[in-house]
């Protein structure tokens with residue numbers, strides 16, 4: 001008897017036999033470096049005033065336990081993965097422009113003829129990433145997300161935002177290789193109990209991609225996007241907290257260069273005195 005039956009693929013329901021990477025291979029190969037994966041992981045927290053860990057599967061650090069089948073992971077999602085690869089390359093090749101203007105027209109990213117179709121693919125890539133994150137935390141993926149993968153027009157409670165981390169941007173030598181997955185939060189309500197309401201984020205160098213499911217968008221994190229606009233408007237966020245900043249200094253002292261330590265300490269002084 002198989003004591004560890006394969007989970008159904010959250011997209012199609014067939015047995016899961018494929019590990020989805022937490023980051024695209026292109027992100028990893030371009031950025032692999034010191035400290036890159038320190039932030040990988042993130043357990044599901046239930047946030048109803050008292051965050052508490054619910055599930056933290058000890059998966060291979062760079063990929064999830066299978067929550068998806070190989071057909072969905074390799075064939076079906078190929079156009080979504082490709083759209084992300086193009087997006088990621090364009091964003092980091094044009095980071096000065098984005099930093100200066102705070103927007104990215106998708107026509108520039110994908111070309112005049114392809115942007116509409118490709119922006120749908122890009123959104124579906126984010127749905128896949130988010131769905132795999134939920135499924136890996138033993139959380140069922142909301143129906144609207146599964147359904148929209150077949151559609152051109154849809155309604156969904158998932159909204160994506162894009163933010164610039166100004167600290168990471170200012171210190172490219174230190175953060176170029178940074179990849180991180182934020183904690184997945186389930187945001188419950190005291191009056192209504194457990195809810196299908198989540199926040200999550202992915203960090204790639206200075207870019208933070210936010211996922212808000214049935215959750216209000218905080219101010220300044222950028223305009224929400226559901227593949228309904230031809231332009232992405234970036235928000236920004238400043239520094240990490242003082243505690244996080246001290247950790248950055250510690251990390252730099254261990255793994256970074258003297259210059260990075262000096263810069264981070266200088267910045268700490270400027271921000272917190």
Ligand SMILES: [Zn+2]
Nearest residue numbers: 009012069072
């Ligand atoms: Zn499947």
